[in-house]
Amino acid sequence: MRHNIQLFDQPLDPALARQQVEDPSCGGVVLFVGNVRNATQGKEVLRLEFESYRPMALREMEKIAIESLERFRIHKMSIHHRLGTLQIGESAVIIAVSAPHRKAAFKACAYAIDTLKETVPIWKKEIFSDGEVWVAATP
């Protein structure tokens, strides 16, 4: 299997994602880690709550990995996404890519996170001290 797709209810482990893609044939490994920021548009965020339509999210994440493998000639890709309540600084998503050469790995990683944000049915709610809002739901 050249891709590993998982949803986690527990903290993500970048070492696991890296280990899944590393290979003696690959000179480049790119690791993207998306963390929870402490503010949005100048407003303090207390925590984030993620939820997902899990079976479809896994399918959409798998589509991204398969497309990346075909399009960029990378060797392996792992996409791990966290769900549930996340505190500031915790990791929400990790994408690991290996390729013989770095350029393909960088391109594939950027494509994967950009596409994930557009297509994968996962939703996050920002919790503020004075309320909460579903991110990007309204214009």
Place this chain on the structure above:
Amino acid sequence: MKLKVMAFGIARDILGSAEVDFDLPENSKVGDLKEHLLKQFPAFAGLRHLAVAVNCEYAEDEVIFNAMDEVVIIPPVSGG
């Protein structure tokens, strides 16, 4: 036809429930459900866009529902 519809994120908040049964005419399409939703829950008009998944795939407005379909309202996603 009775259609069981699941909702996540802001769509669940708008419906007030994670799962709602809708009574639609036979051979209704995805587009008909969207129209029905907008009429019954005007707050959906305030979303950036509204998608529907049928059996875990994004479905175009022309797709016709079958009785056993798993139907889910997909509001704008925000993973990552």
